[in-house]
Amino acid sequence: MTLVATDPSTSGVPFARDLALHGDRPALITDAGVLTYSDLAELVAERARFLGVRRRLVMVTGTNRVHALVNYLAALSAGHPVLLAPGDSPTAFEALRAAYDPDVVAGETVHEVRATSAHELHPELALLLSTSGSTGSPKLVRLSRENLQANAESIGTYLGLTADDRAATTLPMHYCYGLSVINSHLLRGASLLLTDLSVVEPEFWRLFAAHRATSFAGVPYTFELLDRVGFDRMTLPSLRYVTQAGGRLDPQRVRRFAALGRRAGWDLFVMYGQTEATARMAYLPPELAEHSPHAIGVPVPGGSLHLSPADDAPDGVGELVYRGPNVMLGYAESPADLALGRTVHELRTGDLARCTPGGLFEIVGRRSRFTKIFGLRLDLQQIEARLRQAGVAASCTGDDDSLAVAYEGGHCPEHVRQLVAEAHGLPARVIHTAAVAELPRLASGKPDYPAVRALATPSEAAPALGSDVHRTFARVLGHHDIRDTDTFVSLGGDSLSYVDMSIKLEQLLGRLPERWHTTPVGELAATAERTTAAAGSAPPRRRRVRVDTTVALRAIAIVLIVGSHIQVFDLPGGAHVLIGVAGFNFARFHLTTAERRERVRHLARSTARIVLGAVTWIGAMYLLTDDYEPASVFLLGYLFAPEHADNYWWHFWFVEALVYYLLILLAALCLPAFDRLERRRPFALPLALATVGLIGRYQLVPGVELATPLVVCWLFALGWAIARAERTWQRVAVSAAVVATVPGLFGDAGREAVIVTGLLVLVWITDLPSLPLLNRVAALLATSSMYIYLTHWQIFRPIDDFSRPLALIASLIFGIGYALTVPRAAAWLRASWRRPAAALAVQRSAA
Structure with a gap:
């Protein structure tokens, strides 16, 4: 073993060594105040003196905190070479510590394991990082001082960084x-807004604006979150x-954010x-x-890219290879x-790419078995090897959203899932798992990964993971993996499922937040846990129950x-x-998704759900009775049904009008110009x-005497405006309208009073006092209102x-029954479509 004593003035990474050169410019902005570069340099120098000049392996807990950065x-x-370990995963941290036996462990406090290094450290070694997706893995990337300095200079150059820039730390x-x-x-003497707040938190944006931050970084999932928080309106x-x-x-998201930046005066890199x-x-x-959103672009300053021939690759496509000082x-x-x-x-990146005539590189596929989930690059072979070490024979495949694992033996699915989750962050x-008697293979003997994907895809009956709130979302909306960041709207919730969900959530949360349908599931689950904890051993008491105004209005x-x-x-x-x-x-439901x-x-x-329920019932009645014409079956009664006494096409004026409005708006939303107009002028x-x-x-x-759908369409638009009326003057304006x-409208004061009262309640009142039994009845009626309307005739x-009165009760009960039948029938049809694909996969695996 060779121990190398070095002079820190010549061995240190320049940007870390030269902090004091930036003087009293702000370096770190935190909740506790501002640290200038002079302040930071003093803290760094003091800690460096403690570490000494004899090189040791220093394990640093990587968090967005001042002590970690120092x-x-x-x-x-x-x-000193740094082993940078995750600060948010104790399991991964301990795995790295056990594998590399650092000489110093630096967290909030610094623990000196030994005075001299137990390792032979190469003179150029500066930093050890886990590869993406292998957090806690013994396999690390060895980076030199030149790597760190060159990459920092390259990034500073193409971003045009100056001392006036100020970045928010949105990534760990x-x-x-x-x-x-x-x-x-x-390196450039710029400032860091040091925070671990998420972009979904209002406090992040308050700090961002208050401290005049100039940039932030994001992985693809970050941009999904930006859409959810209305970034385009900030x-x-x-x-x-x-x-x-x-x-x-x-x-498409690249193009949209680039255009947004162009309009707002910022650039997307x-x-x-x-x-x-x-x-x-x-x-x-x-x-x-905006013009080349598929491209990764050009090499960074100081680097170069070229394509290496790859087996079976199309002409012009090869493995992307990078050269550079980093x-x-x-x-x-x-x-x-x-x-x-x-x-x-x-x-050799493992990515297959091509170079466009304009000199831009584009990624077109993967050469090796890697996938990326949440920005983590996962080596599927490594996952399989780790499972083999744990005694689990498995085959893995994945996409951008999930990892599928098929495994042999009687292992507990949760055990397999946790092995993968903890090892790879x-x-x-x-992580979806499937236990099989024998791993699926092709005729060649190679693993059949499409079959693995089919086997490990959750079925309709798959249990939901997580809290009671997660399971409730899964049951009501038919999803199998509910993420903490999902919302009712992002999961496809609409007015038909809103009622059922609101009633079930109120039982878990006590009182629903005003905008629960756009609140992340994780926040709702945390609220439910607090509600349960607060109840604790307290004596039971009657809880105040309220009902959402739209639910009450639909039921009434x-x-x-x-x-x-x-x-009656x-x-x-x-x-x-x-x-x-x-x-x-x-x-509320269709324009909240960004x-x-x-x-x-x-x-x-x-x-489609509305049309399916309507066409099925009216079609059956067309076959069984003489009440309707074929035009009514296809909701075209207003356009084509003959007007004679025996044809009751007018029975469904409400359903036809609603479907017409939704189809017109569906076509309008396909137009980017209309979509942009709605975002810019949501109330106007x-x-x-x-x-x-x-x-x-x-x-x-x-x-011309206009048909009813044209006569009442202004009411639909007023309801839309009511949902977008967030300020008092807007509510006053729409109330006046x-x-x-x-x-x-009718010359009937009573009927008009009902309409005015209902709409004004919608404007000014979000929920109403109720009783548990009344809530359940209202929920059934509101959820079934469309189907009751269809069938009561x-x-x-x-x-x-x-x-x-008995006819009224029977009509309500039958409509509720029909409402419960339609989604089950739809689920059966979806399962029927999926069944042949799953059967084919099983046949292939048996072969």
């Missing part, structure tokens, strides 16, 4: 991407640029890198992002490897509609209230559409001559 910089400045320090933000900013005058790496960002290249290998110049020394798999010098001179919920309206048709009482107007509620729910394509899919699914747009709808309301087309336009007729 430990890291002190070791680098004094020439132990992740190479997050660390590269720190290194490049400290005003951030200090923001200069946003960077993205850590996995492929959907090209899409970047490509690996830990083996100290972080970055390529970047896409911002001015090209390419790692090599891997370390044990402490003995810390003595090695350079064993790698170029980086993945949440257990994205459907009773008024059916009761008025049967003539005479209180018409409920259907027109439901038109307004439908517009409200359209905005991604345009997701809005379209969401609305299409919801519309529906109010303008309501104004246009008054042409139908007041029959302003000379010589209701009061001004509804009277005179045939149900009440044989009964109303005998007893009108």
Whole structure:
């Protein structure tokens, strides 16, 4: 073993050694205040003196905290190799500590294991990092002083970093991407807004604005979160640029964020890198992002990219190879490897790429068995090897969302899931497992990975993981892996499932938050846990129950509609209230999802559910009775059904009108221009559409009597505007519109009073006091309101001559039963479509 005593002035990494050169400029901005570069240099120098000049392996807990940054910089400045360990995974931390036996462990306090190193440390070795997806693995990337300095300078150059820049730390320090933000900013004397807050937290954006931050970094999942928090509507005058790496960002999202940045005055830098290249290998110049969103761009300054021939690759496609001063020394798999010098001179990325005529590189696939989940690059062969070491024979495959593991033997699925989760830093919920008698293989004897994927895909009946809240979301919405960051809206919830979910959640949470449908599931689960803990051993007491206003309105309206048709009482107007509620729910559920394509899919699914239930029932009644024409079966009664006494096409005016509105809006949302207009003018747009709808309301087309869907469409738009009315003046404005336009619609003061009252309640009241039993009844009626409306025409007729109240009750009960049948039938149809694919996979595995 060789112990090397060195002079820290010559062995340290320059950007860590030269902090004092930036003087009194702000270096770190924290909750506790501001540290200047002079302050930071003093702290680093003091810690460096403690570490001494004799090189030792220093294990640093990587967190976005001042003490972690001081430990890291002190070791680098004094020439000590740093083993940077995750600060958010005790299991991974202890695994690294056991594997590499560090001489010093530096967390909030510094523990000196030994005065001299137990290892032979190569003179160039500066930093050891886990490869993406192998957090806690003995396999580490060995980086040199030149690697760190060169990569920081390269990033600073293409980002145009200056001392006036100020980056928010949106990524963990132990992740190479997050660390590269720190290194490049400290090199240029820029500032770091040191925080571990998430971009979904309002406090993050308050700090970002208050401290005039100029940039933040994100992985693809970060941009999903930005969509959910309404980033496109934020005003951030200090923001200069946003960077993205850590996995492929959907090209449409690249184009959209690039366009957003162009309008708002900031740049989007899409970047490509690996830990083996100290972080970055390529970047896409911002001015090209909208036109070339599929590309990773050009090499970073000082580096070069070329394509190496790859077997079976199409013409023009090869393995992407990178050369540059930031390419790692090599891997370390044990402490003995810390003595090695350079064993790698170029980086074979494993990605298949092509180069466009314009000189931009594009990734088109993977050569080796890697996948990325949440920005973590996972070596599937390594996962299989780790499981074999644990006595589990397994085959693994994955995509951007989940990992599928098929395994032999009688192991507990949860045990297998936890083995993978803890070893690779993945949440257990994205790991799907399947126990098999024998691993599926192709005729060649090679593993059949498509069969593994099919076998390990959760079935309709798969149990949900997590808390009672997670399981409730899974049951109601039919999803199998509910993430903490998911919301009711992002999971495809709509007005039909909203009622059931709200009632079940209220039982778990006590009282629902006002915007629970856009609140992350993790926050709702935490609230439920606090509610349970607060109850503790306290004596049971009667809990105050409330009901969502839309639920109450839908329940009351459907009773008024059916009761008025049967003539139990005479209180018409409920259907027109439901038109307004439908517009409200359209905005609440279908416009909250930020991604345009997701809005379209969401609305299409919801519309299809309504159409399926309506067409099925009306089609059956067409075959069994003489009440309807074929046009009514396809919801085209207003357009094509003949007007004669025996044709009751008008029975379904409400359903037809609603479907027409949704289909028109579905087509409109397919247009990027309409989608952008809605985002920019969320309240003004529906109010303008309501104004246009008054042409139908007041029959302003000379010589033409307009059909009911055109006459009442302004009510749907008003409901939409009510959902978007967040300020008092907006609520006043839409209330005035209701009061001004509804009277005179029928010449029936009672009916108009019902409509006005219902819509004004929708404007001003979010929930109403209720009772547990009343809540359950309201939930059943509201969830089933569409189906009750469809079916009541045939149900009440044989009964109303005998007893009108009984006819009302029978109509409500039958409609509820039909409402419960339709989603089960839809689930059966989906399962029927999936069954042949699963059967094929099983046949292939048996072969």
